[in-house]
Amino acid sequence: MHVGVPKEIKNHEYRVGLTPQAVMELVRHGHQVSVERDAGQAIGFDNAAYQAAGAKLVSAEQVFAEADLIVKVKEPQAEERARLRPGQVLFTYLHLAPDRAQTEDLLASGATCIAYETVTDAQGRLPLLAPMSEVAGRMAIQAGASCLEKARGGRGVLLGGVPGVPRGKVVILGGGVVGANALAMAVGIGADVSVLDKNPDVLRRLDAQYGNRITTLYSTASVVEEQLCGADLVVGAVLIPGAAAPKLISAELVRRMQPGAVLVDVAIDQGGCAETSRPTTHADPTYVVDEVVHYCVANMPGAVARTSTQALNNATLPFVLALANKGARQALGDDPHLLNGLNVCAGQLTNASVAEALGLPVQALEQALAGL
Secondary structure: OEEEEOOOOOOOOOOOOOOHHHHHHHHHOOOEEEEEOOOOHHHOOOHHHHHHHOOEEEOHHHHHHHOOEEEOOOOOOHHHHOOOOOOOEEEEOOOOOOOHHHHHHHHHHOOEEEEHHHOOOOOOOOOOOHHHHHHHHHHHHHHHHHHOOHHHOOOOOOOOOOOOOOOOEEEEEOOOHHHHHHHHHHHHOOOEEEEEEOOHHHHHHHHHHHHHHEEEEEOOHHHHHHHHHOOOEEEEOOOOOOOOOOOOEOHHHHHHOOOOOEEEEHHHHHOOOEOOOOOEOOOOOEEEEOOEEEEOEOOHHHHHHHHHHHHHHHHHHHHHHHHHHHOHHHHHHHOHHHHOOEEEEOOEEOOHHHHHHHOOOOOOHHHHHHOO
């Protein structure tokens, strides 16, 4: 199969779909790989490394024109969507639920679009979302601590405190992969941390791991309100796979937060968990609403692009190999977990959560596969 890797064009996005090591694996399996020139240059994966791995260096136009399978990181931008064609397979993060324009373009393209974020495993987890969720969770505390500095609009609070001075209060909404990694970082720097979740098993696991170094709370509207009003840093770490994030933080609640408090909404890829959240970029990452600093960068892991690329490739490469070795129809048919990643197929929407969020009709995965 001919596999193509374009350079990411989203604002300050330096990750790349395949590392040179991953390209070498595909070439060893007999596949042809085209990589856009300078696709990984910014993070130390130079053109020579891709050539040594067996890739052909081409233009963006050639990647989309020649490849049967396109491997990316972020959702295709409008100019990339215009280059997709019927029968082509796109494998990347999509996050379609809050993005009607992208969804409509992908439906019109006739391409088969498989989303990293809805591929599952035998335990019902999201193995291709997990690496970036780990990075984003850890970065949330790092970014939030920086935003709390007075020069950046924050309260002027040091999360770890100093002897004789209270520690900063961190509230984490959600104890999944993002929340657990944010928690690890917040505890590590000595903050006063509370984590909220609706799953008692998640709270028990975190309590067993950290004991009295953290506070675990069952999430209700009143508990969210009470905790946020006293927080220095709030991390929105909620996720409903494939669907729009629930709005747990109302605009009224934001108005009641402390002046200079910081909200890092990691759920922004799925629309955000606050009514006041809107996507930002690494070039202009924050804005202020009612004296609360909002950090809502939609591709947070892109800031540590080399680490993120390597972690993502570790998770995606087995699926890329399966798609290339077997072709999309057989690979999807052989693996129900990969099939769960199918969001768009030959002009049909195949993810029920996305369809519900956008008010569009949905085709059953099995029917879509039969017609592929």
